[in-house]
Amino acid sequence: MDTRGAVLREMGASTPYADSRPLRIxxxxxxxxxxxxxxxxxxxxxxxxxxxSVVNGSRPRPLPMVLGHEAAGDVEAVGAGVTDFAPGDRxxxxxxxxCGRCAFCAEGRPVLCAxxxxxxxxxxxxxxxxxxxxxxxxxxxxxxxxxxxxxxTVVSTRSAVRVDPELPVEIAALFxxxxxxxxxxxxNTAGVRPGESVVVFxxxxxxxxxxxxxxxxxxxPVVAVDPVGDKRELAAALGASHTIDAGEDDVVxxxxxITGGGARRALETxxxxxxxxxxxxxxxxxxxxxxxxxxxxxxxxSIPAVSLVAEERTLAGSYMGSAVVSRDVPRFLDLYRAGxxxxxxxxxxxxxxxxxxxxxxxxxxxxAVRQVILF
Numbered sequence: 001m002d003t004r005g006a007v008l009r010e011m012g013a014s015t016p017y018a019d020s021r022p023l024r025i026x027x028x029x030x031x032x033x034x035x036x037x038x039x040x041x042x043x044x045x046x047x048x049x050x051x052x053s054v055v056n057g058s059r060p061r062p063l064p065m066v067l068g069h070e071a072a073g074d075v076e077a078v079g080a081g082v083t084d085f086a087p088g089d090r091x092x093x094x095x096x097x098x099c100g101r102c103a104f105c106a107e108g109r110p111v112l113c114a115x116x117x118x119x120x121x122x123x124x125x126x127x128x129x130x131x132x133x134x135x136x137x138x139x140x141x142x143x144x145x146x147x148x149x150x151x152x153t154v155v156s157t158r159s160a161v162r163v164d165p166e167l168p169v170e171i172a173a174l175f176x177x178x179x180x181x182x183x184x185x186x187x188n189t190a191g192v193r194p195g196e197s198v199v200v201f202x203x204x205x206x207x208x209x210x211x212x213x214x215x216x217x218x219x220x221p222v223v224a225v226d227p228v229g230d231k232r233e234l235a236a237a238l239g240a241s242h243t244i245d246a247g248e249d250d251v252v253x254x255x256x257x258i259t260g261g262g263a264r265r266a267l268e269t270x271x272x273x274x275x276x277x278x279x280x281x282x283x284x285x286x287x288x289x290x291x292x293x294x295x296x297x298x299x300x301x302s303i304p305a306v307s308l309v310a311e312e313r314t315l316a317g318s319y320m321g322s323a324v325v326s327r328d329v330p331r332f333l334d335l336y337r338a339g340x341x342x343x344x345x346x347x348x349x350x351x352x353x354x355x356x357x358x359x360x361x362x363x364x365x366x367x368a369v370r371q372v373i374l375f
Contacts, residue, residue: 184321
């Protein structure tokens with residue numbers, strides 16, 4: 001099948017990306033879906049910092065690659081053995097395919113699926129296959145089993161969940177990463193309870209979603225930390241009781257004063273070891289620090305080791321919001337419909353696929369929360 005997609009052939013391009021154009025919109029050949037796979041027409045795809053991390057080289061991936069991982073679309077065809085999906089279904093993609101059989105899947109932690117992680121690292125679908133070919137017939141890699149920056153894509157059935165077709169596609173797409181990761185970090189990983197104090201570092205799409213999750217869970221006070229004034233204003237409008245400029249010198253002290261000695265739950269969504277250190281020191285005795293961001297693999301964190309025992313601290317990672325996608329996408333959608341998760345407020349830009357490099361410039365300059373490509 002002929003289609004078009006945004007292909008990354010080299011990482012580390014100079015900025016502005018609108019000039020260097022690291023992502024090229026190319027004609028592509030898409031092979032039909034194999035067993036337990038399906039062809040999906042992409043309707044909307046979010047531009048996420050995890051995509052930017054591949055573009056700028058901080059999260060190396062095999063190239064060339066059809067990028068994009070946060071999206072929603074409509075099933076057009078299914079491969080052999082597929083019974084859970086049918087043409088016409090609307091789906092939200094999951095960027096970690098879960099095999100359902102490995103030890104992690106069996107214990108209810110599908111985001112740690114070992115075959116899924118191996119496929120994502122290799123740039124293949126869960127089956128190990130690659131369905132992309134460029135105009136010269138050369139293979140292209142899949143991004144996290146999704147490759148959503150394309151008009152059509154082939155995915156494993158383990159990389160999608162069915163949703164209500166009446167849900168606007170640009171909203172549905174956000175549940176594939178920003179909402180799942182942020183809200184999940186707050187309610188699944190951190191286990192925020194009513195009346196607990198929470199601080200969230202970083203008011204990007206994931207950070208604001210984490211804030212929404214904390215507010216929905218009944219946290220108080222809820223402190224939002226970010227260097228951008230507009231994002232702090234949005235955080236306040238979405239329920240933050242206090243906002244702090246991340247550029248100030250006394251961030252940790254202010255958080256500890258607001259929360260009476262430190263937040264019970266601190267969430268770091270920036271992807272910086274320095275910010276994670278701040279989050280740790282802003283956490284109360286007996287509290288939990290949750291990190292969601294993805295720093296460069298060579299970055300190291302230094303904390304007082306004794307504090308983990310003497311203060312009964314917990315330092316936890318949260319990948320994809322520690323989610324069970326088939327459980328969490330429907331329940332988070334229900335909260336959105338009930339007005340408890342106004343994730344539509346996170347959507348700041350709607351654009352076309354041809355505008356993708358300019359979108360990454362806005363993301364790199366922190367000028368957008370969530371941008372969505374509409375097909």
